[in-house]
Amino acid sequence: xxxxxxxxxxxxxxxxxxxxxxxxxxxxxxxxxxxxxxxxxxxxxxxxxxxxxxxxxxxxxxxxxxxxxxxxxxxxxxxxxxxxxxxxxxxxxxxxxxxxxxxxxxxxxxxxxxxxxxxxxxxxxxxxxxxxxxxxxxxxxxxxxxxxxxxxxxxxxxxxxxxxxxxxxxxxxxxxxxxxxxxxxxxxx
Amino acid sequence: xxxxxxxxxxxxxxxxxxxxxxxxxxxxxxxxxxxxxxxxxxxxxxxxxxxxxxxxxxxxxxxxxxxxxxxxxxxxxxxxxxxxxxxxxxxxxxxxxxxxxxxxxxxxxxxxxxxxxxxxxxxxxxxxxxxxxxxxxxxxxxxxxxxxxxxxxxxxxxxxxxxxxxxxxxxxxxxxxxxxxxxxxxxxxxxxxxxxxxxxxxxxxxxxxxxxxxxxxxxxxxxxxxxxxxxxxxxxxxxxxxxxxxxxxxxxxxxxxxxxxxxxxxxxxxxxxxxxxxxxxxxxxxxxxxxxxxxxxxxxxxxxxxxxxxxxxxxxxxxxxxxxxxxxxxxxxxxxxxxxxxxxxxxxxxxxxxxxxxxxxxxxxxxxxxxxxxxxxxxxxxxxxxxxxxxxxxxxxxxxxxxxxxxxxxxxxxxxxxxxxxxxxxxxxxxxxxxxxxxxxxxxxxxxxxxxxxxxxxxxxxxxxxxxxxxxxxxxxxxxxxxxxxxxxxxxxxxxxxxxxxxxxxxxxxxxxxxxxxxxxxxxxx
Numbered sequence: 002x003x004x005x006x007x008x009x010x011x012x013x014x015x016x017x018x019x020x021x022x023x024x025x026x027x028x029x030x031x032x033x034x035x036x037x038x039x040x041x042x043x044x045x046x047x048x049x050x051x052x053x054x055x056x057x058x059x060x061x062x063x064x065x066x067x068x069x070x071x072x073x074x075x076x077x078x079x080x081x082x083x084x085x086x087x088x089x090x091x092x093x094x095x096x097x098x099x100x101x102x103x104x105x106x107x108x109x110x111x112x113x114x115x116x117x118x119x120x121x122x123x124x125x126x127x128x129x130x131x132x133x134x135x136x137x138x139x140x141x142x143x144x145x146x147x148x149x150x151x152x153x154x155x156x157x158x159x160x161x162x163x164x165x166x167x168x169x170x171x172x173x174x175x176x177x178x179x180x181x182x183x184x185x186x187x188x189x190x
Numbered sequence: 191x192x193x194x195x196x197x198x199x200x201x202x203x204x205x206x207x208x209x210x211x212x213x214x215x216x217x218x219x220x221x222x223x224x225x226x227x228x229x230x231x232x233x234x235x236x237x238x239x240x241x242x243x244x245x246x247x248x249x250x251x252x253x254x255x256x257x258x259x260x261x262x263x264x265x266x267x268x269x270x271x272x273x274x275x276x277x278x279x280x281x282x283x284x285x286x287x288x289x290x291x292x293x294x295x296x297x298x299x300x301x302x303x304x305x306x307x308x309x310x311x312x313x314x315x316x317x318x319x320x321x322x323x324x325x326x327x328x329x330x331x332x333x334x335x336x337x338x339x340x341x342x343x344x345x346x347x348x349x350x351x352x353x354x355x356x357x358x359x360x361x362x363x364x365x366x367x368x369x370x371x372x373x374x375x376x377x378x379x380x381x382x383x384x385x386x387x388x389x390x391x392x393x394x395x396x397x398x399x400x401x402x403x404x405x406x407x408x409x410x411x412x413x414x415x416x417x418x419x420x421x422x423x424x425x426x427x428x429x430x431x432x433x434x435x436x437x438x439x440x441x442x443x444x445x446x447x448x449x450x451x452x453x454x455x456x457x458x459x460x461x462x463x464x465x466x467x468x469x470x471x472x473x474x475x476x477x478x479x480x481x482x483x484x485x486x487x488x489x490x491x492x493x494x495x496x497x498x499x500x501x502x503x504x505x506x507x508x509x510x511x512x513x514x515x516x517x518x519x520x521x522x523x524x525x526x527x528x529x530x531x532x533x534x535x536x537x538x539x540x541x542x543x544x545x546x547x548x549x550x551x552x553x554x555x556x557x558x559x560x561x562x563x564x565x566x567x568x569x570x571x572x573x574x575x576x577x578x579x580x581x582x583x584x585x586x587x588x589x590x591x592x593x594x595x596x597x598x599x600x601x602x603x604x605x606x607x608x609x610x611x612x613x614x615x616x617x618x619x620x621x622x623x624x625x626x627x628x629x630x631x632x633x634x635x636x637x638x639x640x641x642x643x644x645x646x647x648x649x650x651x652x653x654x655x656x657x658x659x660x661x662x663x664x665x666x667x668x669x670x671x672x673x674x675x676x677x678x679x680x681x682x683x684x685x686x687x688x689x690x691x692x693x694x695x696x697x698x699x700x701x702x703x704x705x706x707x708x709x710x711x712x713x714x715x716x
Contacts, residue, residue, distance in 0.1 A: 017657035029241035033234060036206050038244050042616055046652055053640075053655040090216035095223045102234035117242055136247035139593035142208065161204040168200070168232075168239055 016056050019065045020049060026110055030070050033103040034077045034096045044080050048073045070104060113171055120170035128163040135160065191228040199229045203236035309362045314343040316465045318356065325627040334361040341456050341464060350379045350386040355456050376403040376455040392439040393424035403455035410441040414450040469530045479713040483696065484508060491549055491697040493518055496534040497525045505545055518545040518669065528693035529561060529628050529716035535693035541685040544671035549697060552661040554637040557698040558587050561714060563628050564619060564690040571686045574631065576672040579665030587633060595620050598644045598651060600633045604658055615644030615651035630711045635662055636701035648711040650704060669695060
């Protein structure tokens with residue numbers, strides 16, 4: 002392995018910029034294999050360190066995300082092998098297929114992020130509250146259920162519903178975008 | 191894609207996301223991933239959405255004023271273009287409560303919880319190791335406990351005091367009943383009879399205003415009456431046993447009377463002596479490690495927080511030959527007991543409390559280490575060290591709430607427009623579990639390896655690459671707080687003091703290694 006040239010400030014800045022601009026895509030790729038945000042946080046930290054140590058292997062001008070994903074894949078495999086207490090219901094080959102599909106979505110990252118923000122704005126307030134509780138405040142479903150005096154089952158259903166709403170909304174934006182940018186392609190209304 | 195498959199995939203994605211996937215659902219999911227590309231795509235989109243929501247949420251909750259002059263190194267790739275999106279998110283995400291008040295995090299909303307039915311308080315621990323760590327002062331509810339080594343004293347709500355010696359497995363059943371599965375305990379009941387009962391596999395003891403001791407294990411058990419009398423229930427029936435008598439329960443055999451032996455069971459006086467010896471040993475071990483660190487030529491400052499005499503509010507820098515100008519000025523903090531009896535610590539329990547220091551120099555390597563006891567979690571930010579001097583490489587070191595727990599963060603200014611880079615160590619302070627216990631926090635900054643490392647106790651919390659080449663400077667700084675600034679009024683940054691106590695602070699001009707941090711923790715934890 003070539004180690005990075007520490008005295009080369011330009012190289013350091015290049016790594017920093019590449020990692021920062023790729024982090025969201027890399028996080029989605031890792032999350033699609035570990036399915037848990039706390040674990041994804043831990044894994045991406047480890048991946049960042051490995052990427053930095055291996056940065057000498059990266060060829061400038063090539064696809065950084067693809068290279069980072071190949072490194073992340075092995076880090077996730079190592080992480081899975083250490084998870085003896087977790088039920089690992091999907092096999093590694095399934096996860097690779099799934100993560101590969103996530104990487105393809107990643108190609109539309111900027112557009113999707115923008116569309117998602119627009120879709121969140123359109124949500125009824127109680128769905129916005131729910132997302133905040135689950136994603137920003139990291140409350141357990143049982144805690145949300147207790148605070149809102151609903152059953153955990155009802156909260157799970159609401160979560161499923163709001164995810165479906167957002168997915169459909171983003172997909173609709175995507176279809177509209179393509180219908181405008183590619184004449185002749187009908188929009189999916 | 192047909193709607194039926196889409197609905198099925200969405201439901202499976204939800205189960206996967208919430209860790210509720212049943213084996214038969216996993217089987218179906220495997221089939222979809224392998225054989226139904228449209229279903230796989232929808233599943234990928236669903237997971238991608240969850241990842242995106244998480245990122246948006248973290249960005250939306252980022253501290254906008256105090257921390258965000260520049261993106262978190264580990265968090266925020268799309269910083270610049272997100273202002274509009276953040277505004278939308280913040281607009282949409284109101285408090286979960288229906289009152290319209292700002293949402294508080296779990297840690298903010300709830301002080302350390304008492305168990306639903308408080309049964310006993312862990313009053314004293316001497317050289318203990320628990321299967322699930324607990325600290326003195328904790329209130330215990332019903333449930334099993336396992337003491338691997340050492341001695342512990344539990345005071346029960348009914349007035350009984352129980353001293354348990356490890357290894358021991360026992361279970362608190364309610365406020366007057368304990369089941370002992372294995373180990374040795376000594377019970378003293380103050381005043382009149384309380385009805386306190388101790389159960390084992392072979393017998394049950396009920397106090398009649400007394401002191402008694404019990405040993406239980408796979409090989410049988412023994413019950414010794416040391417003072418007063420007890421009522422015992424076993425295979426021979428119900429009867430009273432008076433002081434001086436003991437009963438031996440051989441495994442599978444008939445109970446037999448033997449003389450009571452007090453010396454086999456640790457009592458309060460013996461526990462005090464053991465505690466005193468143990469504390470002396472621990473203190474001398476810590477002093478040896480601290481002395482070794484003091485001999486390190488790279489040591490810049492060591493504040494030991496021992497109480498000075500009289501009205502002196504100066505915190506001397508214990509580094510041999512350190513100039514007086516590097517001593518700390520204590521503002522408002524009060525002296526409290528530290529990690530051991532007789533050990534000093536300073537409590538920062540008021541927004542005005544702080545220690546002012548000035549440490550000149552710029553460092554390519556730097557270690558910040560402190561023993562901290564966080565008593566309350568309500569302050570969104572709890573500053574450990576806040577450099578006031580506006581320089582490139584200015585240091586901010588703090589705990590701050592991220593979700594349900596607190597992260598340990600090091601921030602450095604990068605010069606241009608006072609931008610900052612933040613290096614985060616997530617889950618440094620867990621709600622409830624880490625409150626009111628002494629914790630060692632260490633952060634190392636090393637430009638030679640270009641790594642920032644965060645440690646909690648003896649464990650590595652996080653490692654981050656350093657993108658710049660700026661040596662760090664402390665200069666004029668505050669320990670345990672940050673200076674008041676006009677913009678923080680009526681924001682969640684208004685109070686930035688530690689809300690707890692600090693018992694030791696080291697600044698070292700080199701990056702300590704993992705082994706050295708582990709040694710600090712091993713020798714220094716109470």
